[in-house]
Amino acid sequence: MKTLILTSAVLALTAGMALADGHAKTIRMGTEGAYPPYNFLNDAGEVAGFERELGDELCARAELTCQWVTNEWDSIIPNLVSGNYDVIIAGMSITDERDEVIDFTQNYTLPDPSGYIAMSEDADLKSGILAAQTNTIQAAFIAEGSATLVEFATPEETIAAVKNGEADAVLADKAFLTPIADADADLIMLEQEELLGGGIGLGLRESDTELKEKFNAAIASMKEDGSLNELLAKWEISGQF
Template identity: 70%
Template sequence: MKHLILTTAALALSAGFALADGHGKTVRMGTEGAYAPYNFINDAGEIDGFERELGDEMCKRAELTCEWVKNDWDSIIPNLVGGNYDTIMAGMSITDERDEVIDFTQDYYPPTASTYVATSEGVDLEGGVIAAQTATIQAGYVAESGATLVEFATPEETVAAVRNGEADAVFADRDYLVPLVEESGGELMFVGDDVPLGGGVGMGLRESDTDLKTKFDAAITSMKEDGTLNAMLDKWFGEGTGTY
């Protein structure tokens, strides 16, 4: 894994800061650090993954100084609104419900499929016990499906619940589950059909930070136009993933 160095902060930002010129100000990038390959903590204890590489390039193109902040998923939106950091890059799908609370850039990962994983075939996905990470679009889908939803704070716990028999299956982003299934030696398997959810993955920002959104939108657009984003998507998620 490529070694990445965290950019140190130059100045602290106050809550609700609206970026004016991008010089002398540090933008704090919030992420979960627990959702590979989007974001994770590497062996050196640093934030790594697709969104780390993408976010660093976006900051470079926007001529911004950025630092990364790790935050648990269940409080990631409240702590953005509260000013603990200035953006969210955490595999967060763009949804109407979230858009009522925060703003989003354009997507940097196209709408993707969610899917079920279990330890055996024939699982009752409509009436069984399904694990999902709390406050996700997958948890919302399961809650409305008729199945019994069990929520966990981290994605690792949702998979563990299937392995130890607490849940019949886990429902999550297919991209997160693929390497786990491949590395399980047959213990885990995909069951049922893929389910398209969300409007793609984007960067979350406070609704007041319109200048910052404009800068990052421009960076994403330039990366789509020159092929950089597609190359990153293929690198982290497999050839053919980049379709922009």
């Protein structure tokens, strides 16, 4: 275990030193590729969505060469710390718990309402069985309440759990759930919403302060010129800066 921790620390330090020395040729952007409209894989197997367009624009403004890689959600933070990529851009809400392990840029979305999908409008949200993706703010919210939490590795599995009767409802970002409910006559978007987290930001290793500054400046410039709001509107993500 000590060897693993030391190796991770060395990798993170090396990545940070390379950036500071100006020797980093490519910044690797890590995303899940399974959470539309934020990020998903298109028919060609390439990363697409709001965060792909955002990330490409941020890299251009920061004058960085960026490469996209995908990683499963449940190991996305450990693999950042281990040096498998340099940035998390994966619909990750800024929370105090995550901020103890990694660093965040300023937010590039406001807190997006979380919504519930169910098979019936009478779904019991207080004491029923609620599904959420593992290691999300929605899972943490359910765990703190009186309902029973069932967690799944992927967002698709949470939807399947409702359809096959394993769960009464799913709690997830409303921007993710709305098109699913619109496309499936068996699913209903419930009226109740929850406002969780501090908005979404880029996740970075705590040692990569220069990279954080570059991306913060790029995000700020997109907020100032209105291009970030235009991108949010394009992908139907609520909230304007």
